[in-house]
Amino acid sequence: MPKKPFPQTRPPARIPPLGSLRAFEAAARHLSFQKASEEIHVTASAVGQQVRTLEEYLGVALFKRLPRSLVLTAAGEAMLPKVREGFECFAAAIAALHKPTASGVLTLGAPPTFTSRWLMPRLHGFAAAHPEVELHVTTSVGMIDRNNEKVAADAVRLDPRDEDVITTIRYGAGRYPGSRVDRIFQGSYVPVCSPALLKGRRPLRQPEDLRYQTLIHDEGVADLVGRPAWSEWVQTEGVKGVDANRGPRFSDSALAIEGAIDGLGVALALWPLVRADVMAGRLVVPFEAPIPSGYAYYLVTPESEADRPEIVAFRSWLLAASTVETD
CATH class of the missing domain: 3.40.190.10 (Periplasmic binding protein-like II)
Structure with a gap:
């Protein structure tokens, strides 16, 4: 008897069970329930059941089950990259717990003119105070807000699998949801x-x-x-x-x-x-x-990174160095 089609429902807001996502990712990578079972140490039927549970949860088919192989559906192909990225992020987070010390690298993005005319003449002070931090500076006009926009935390961070810390200096209205925001100066x-x-x-x-x-x-x-x-x-x-x-x-x-x-x-x-x-x-x-300007300069850091030693050191130095601009 053919299986009933999956009901087309609105995607749930909650994350599906991680076991079913793991089974899907392995089966999608190998295009085989058997090979996936050998990787995650369960039976092939258990992998198949986990995938079926996920499909029922999402209300879409993720595989076409052919007699001797599996083929991803359009929904499965769309979902796979993000699921894979998510597991890679989990692995990176766990690996980070076992690092004896921070990476010592601070990657900073900032507006070009601020960097050349204000920050650069002062950076020798940070280097002298914190020789343990290797600063990587990149400039971009993208660090300047446009039309009072809100900038989400995802827009101010690198790929979470990268080891470098990322923080930015932005010139804008100060609305950066999901980030820790420190006002530097207005002027x-x-x-x-x-x-x-x-x-x-x-x-x-x-x-x-x-x-x-x-x-x-x-x-x-x-x-x-x-x-x-x-x-x-x-x-x-x-x-x-x-x-x-x-x-x-x-x-x-x-x-x-x-x-x-x-x-x-x-x-x-x-x-x-x-x-x-x-x-x-x-x-x-x-x-x-x-x-007066309606904008100010802000140090903007994703909350998840804000207490990293490199960022704590840079924040303390930067806010002290900018005190003269608020006198």
């Missing part, structure tokens, strides 16, 4: 330019003098909540006679700052990222007219 945008623009035939002395200067537009942050534009600054300061839309535009904030240093014009820059340049005389703030 305001200020107009900056080369000291040379304060001299010459039309020196820059007051906001109205911007009509004679080139306005540099930083478009490295897509969301205007996190990056005020010249049009907003001009309106906030009540400046008349300045065309806030003219001037060159850069998709990289670092290029906009370099343009200001080289005398190209006046840029709106996040104060913590140009503080050192102003202190060194490479840039000046021609007039005190800051405008």
